[in-house]
Amino acid sequence: MIDRDQGVTAPQGFRAAGVAAGIKPNGKPDLTLVVNDGPSAAAAGVFTRNQVKAAPVLWSQQVLTTGSLRAVVLNSGGANACTGPAGFQDTHATAEKVADVLGIGAIDVAVCSTGLIGERLPMNAVLAGVDLAVKELGRGAEASLAAATAVITTDTVAKQAALTHADGWTVGGFAKGAGMCAPNMATMLSVITTDAVVARSTVDETLRAAVESTFNRLDVDGGTSTNDTVLLLVSGAAGVEAGPEDFAAAVTAVCADLVAQLQADAEGVTKHVTVTVRGAATAAEAVAAARAVAQDNLCKTAFFAGDPNWGRIAMAVGNAPTEFDQHKLDITVNGAAVCRAGARAAHRSEADLSGRDILVEIDLHAGEGVGTILTTDLSHGYVEENSAYSS
Amino acid sequence: MIDRDQGVTAPQGFRAAGVAAGIKPNGKPDLTLVVNDGPSAAAAGVFTRNQVKAAPVLWSQQVLTTGSLRAVVLNSGGANACTGPAGFQDTHATAEKVADVLGIGAIDVAVCSTGLIGERLPMNAVLAGVDLAVKELGRGAEASLAAATAVITTDTVAKQAALTHADGWTVGGFAKGAGMCAPNMATMLSVITTDAVVARSTVDETLRAAVESTFNRLDVDGGTSTNDTVLLLVSGAAGVEAGPEDFAAAVTAVCADLVAQLQADAEGVTKHVTVTVRGAATAAEAVAAARAVAQDNLCKTAFFAGDPNWGRIAMAVGNAPTEFDQHKLDITVNGAAVCRAGARAAHRSEADLSGRDILVEIDLHAGEGVGTILTTDLSHGYVEENSAYSS
Numbered sequence: 134m135i136d137r138d139q140g141v142t143a144p145q146g147f148r149a150a151g152v153a154a155g156i157k158p159n160g161k162p163d164l165t166l167v168v169n170d171g172p173s174a175a176a177a178g179v180f181t182r183n184q185v186k187a188a189p190v191l192w193s194q195q196v197l198t199t200g201s202l203r204a205v206v207l208n209s210g211g212a213n214a215c216t217g218p219a220g221f222q223d224t225h226a227t228a229e230k231v232a233d234v235l236g237i238g239a240i241d242v243a244v245c246s247t248g249l250i251g252e253r254l255p256m257n258a259v260l261a262g263v264d265l266a267v268k269e270l271g272r273g274a275e276a277s278l279a280a281a282t283a284v285i286t287t288d289t290v291a292k293q294a295a296l297t298h299a300d301g302w303t304v305g306g307f308a309k310g311a312g313m314c315a316p317n318m319a320t321m322l323s324v325i326t327t328d329a330v331v332a333r334s335t336v337d338e339t340l341r342a343a344v345e346s347t348f349n350r351l352d353v354d355g356g357t358s359t360n361d362t363v364l365l366l367v368s369g370a371a372g373v374e375a376g377p378e379d380f381a382a383a384v385t386a387v388c389a390d391l392v393a394q395l396q397a398d399a400e401g402v403t404k405h406v407t408v409t410v411r412g413a414a415t416a417a418e419a420v421a422a423a424r425a426v427a428q429d430n431l432c433k434t435a436f437f438a439g440d441p442n443w444g445r446i447a448m449a450v451g452n453a454p455t456e457f458d459q460h461k462l463d464i465t466v467n468g469a470a471v472c473r474a475g476a477r478a479a480h481r482s483e484a485d486l487s488g489r490d491i492l493v494e495i496d497l498h499a500g501e502g503v504g505t506i507l508t509t510d511l512s513h514g515y516v517e518e519n520s521a522y523s524s
Numbered sequence: 525m526i527d528r529d530q531g532v533t534a535p536q537g538f539r540a541a542g543v544a545a546g547i548k549p550n551g552k553p554d555l556t557l558v559v560n561d562g563p564s565a566a567a568a569g570v571f572t573r574n575q576v577k578a579a580p581v582l583w584s585q586q587v588l589t590t591g592s593l594r595a596v597v598l599n600s601g602g603a604n605a606c607t608g609p610a611g612f613q614d615t616h617a618t619a620e621k622v623a624d625v626l627g628i629g630a631i632d633v634a635v636c637s638t639g640l641i642g643e644r645l646p647m648n649a650v651l652a653g654v655d656l657a658v659k660e661l662g663r664g665a666e667a668s669l670a671a672a673t674a675v676i677t678t679d680t681v682a683k684q685a686a687l688t689h690a691d692g693w694t695v696g697g698f699a700k701g702a703g704m705c706a707p708n709m710a711t712m713l714s715v716i717t718t719d720a721v722v723a724r725s726t727v728d729e730t731l732r733a734a735v736e737s738t739f740n741r742l743d744v745d746g747g748t749s750t751n752d753t754v755l756l757l758v759s760g761a762a763g764v765e766a767g768p769e770d771f772a773a774a775v776t777a778v779c780a781d782l783v784a785q786l787q788a789d790a791e792g793v794t795k796h797v798t799v800t801v802r803g804a805a806t807a808a809e810a811v812a813a814a815r816a817v818a819q820d821n822l823c824k825t826a827f828f829a830g831d832p833n834w835g836r837i838a839m840a841v842g843n844a845p846t847e848f849d850q851h852k853l854d855i856t857v858n859g860a861a862v863c864r865a866g867a868r869a870a871h872r873s874e875a876d877l878s879g880r881d882i883l884v885e886i887d888l889h890a891g892e893g894v895g896t897i898l899t900t901d902l903s904h905g906y907v908e909e910n911s912a913y914s915s
Contacts, residue, residue: 184843214838355821444642452746472606
């Protein structure tokens with residue numbers, strides 16, 4: 134059972150804090166520290182595929198080549214992206230500061246940032262914030278929520294989830310943003326923790342598979358940001374070994390719940406849309422077709438209008454890099470078979486899109502591949518949030 | 525010099541008409557006929573790359589394998605897409621009707637449709653409209669404008685252009701829509717005519733090259749519709765041979781002017797955005813990078829806000845399938861060098877985006893490839909038009 138009142142400190146062996154370091158001009162919390170007290174320090178990370186990578190992404194990719202982490206420091210209020218060599222030095226200095234205060238090596242410290250691209254961070258505030266955060270480190274619901282809160286930007290709520298296995302080990306985590314590419318301040322950051330005992334080789338492959346089937350299936354406005362990062366930290370403090378399949382299921386469940394919270398909190402959203410494609414030649418082609426619908430602005434404005442305009446869906450699927458015969462295309466919207474064999478079937482008025490949830494089911498009849506993408510509508514609120522955002 | 529008061533009947537040998545056939549419920553003009561009286565009947569077509577192709581696209585692709593056309597019939601008020609075998613029979617019947625009345629073969633008649641996807645056309649109205657249009661066929665400014673007007677859907681104005689070469693031959697044409705993928709009713713249709721004497725082999729390659737560098741470089745909301753069609757008809761009635769290069773230049777100039785009119789008329793647009801990428805490894809990679817910016821909703825909402833948010837531009841380029849080193853990325857917005865070597869340079873306040881036109885120049889410093897894409901902003905008007913569209 135997922136518990137949304139707990140997060141990164143639900144597993145044993147972790148302490149966390151979230152403080153107001155003065156990075157954000159408005160004085161809200163903006164620096165989070167998560168510490169893994171072990172005994173294990175196994176860790177893995179999945180990073181943005183964007184060719185423009187923020188300094189903290191370049192740093193964290195580098196330190197994670199060891200497969201170990203003792204701490205993660207995250208800041209909101211600035212992405213530290215497109216900041217050149219000086220920005221990378223800022224990230225390095227932040228990791229060194231955390232290492233000094235905790236008595237570990239900088240190579241054990243990952244760094245994540247989120248906020249406006251192209252601006253240097255106020256390093257005095259960041260470094261003083263680390264001192265403050267170390268003093269606040271704790272366990273329990275309060276520390277966990279503080280950690281999840283200090284990373285948010287335009288999010289309206291902090292997002293946490295935890296799950297305890299019957300064998301006595303726990304997976305917890307937080308996330309901020311609204312998808313692998315969110316609107317507005319854009320970045321998706323997530324830290325997942327566990328006290329299970331897990332083979333080191335399992336950690337990386339478990340995280341990669343979980344991210345692929347959860348975070349990478351939420352597509353609010355295409356692409357990935359300069360800072361997107363998901364980290365998995367293993368303390369092993371429960372002293373209980375988790376089987377690889379149980380472990381994968383738990384990590385995936387926590388990630389999936391965080392993704393549902395990200396989708397719900399995307400800016401200006403009025404509809405939660407699930408696009409499932411069946412009958413593609415491969416699963417990858419099914420995902421590509423579902424993504425084509427999820428990224429199509431004509432479909433997204435129709436979803437906003439609650440208009441079951443399946444012609445736009447057919448057009449979007451036709452633009453996907455997915456092979457199919459248009460004369461076999463089936464489209465079902467909220468249970469109404471609006472298109473069968475590439476032509477009109479049930480009248481579109483039979484599809485009721487007045488509620489919050491829209492389910493689009495597409496069958497290409499070209500194979501066995503299945504894939505799902507979660508997305509949102511394109512609303513006035515979306516335009517408002519993303520154009521009102523002051524530079 | 526481009527003349528926007530003339531169109532498909534500017535070249536000799538062409539007659540045209542546009543009539544209200546009763547296909548649109550509101551009684552506005554909805555059927556256009558263009559007839560090539562020769563002596564040549566050479567023709568070429570470029571069609572949507574969407575896998576879901578409307579019946580008229582399938583028909584016109586088929587008849588154009590001969591490289592000849594004597595007439596084109598176009599209707600607004602219905603796309604005849606996703607209408608199955610019955611819809612294809614409707615297209616065939618329309619071509620047969622035109623052929624009967626004109627005393628030619630159905631194989632000499634192309635058909636284009638635009639409007640809502642998934643609905644059959646009211647064939648009584650279409651067939652009666654053909655009789656009406658044949659009676660109205662004429663030359664001169666009035667006939668040309670009527671032909672350009674009866675194809676429009678959500679366009680606010682008819683779009684024509686003509687150009688006469690010093691040697692005495694002319695290229696003319698009309699277009700409707702707002703790009704190779706337009707918002708709302710989506711389809712882009714264009715008919716280009718010429719009275720030049722042109723080698724048959726030149727016709728097809730000239731049209732393809734012209735479309736690639738004009739219509740295919742306007743990207744309002746990604747993808748291509750089920751019905752997009754550009755046709756080039758050659759009468760040879762001027763009796764003057766056009767050199768291949770002069771002919772290509774004239775066809776491209778007419779297409780480029782029509783594209784500028786399409787961009788200006790895209791729904792809800794407040795900004796005309798030109799994205800030019802230089803220094804890519806190849807021209808194709810430059811176009812791909814420019815297209816990534818043009819399709820990015822975060823960039824498009826920032827354009828709407830007049831916000832020179834170059835971080836979003838950097839992020840969009842980083843998501844393109846284009847190789848570059850982020851530490852060499854230069855971005856210039858309306859002349860202001862906001863990003864140099866991947867980091868902030870001129871302050872963003874130096875870029876004035878208060879006017880209608882926005883020029884984004886990106887240099888990747890990875891080669892010699894150059895490419896440009898025209899696009900628009902993502903405005904409240906866009907959401908309004910595309911969600912208010914009643915199904």
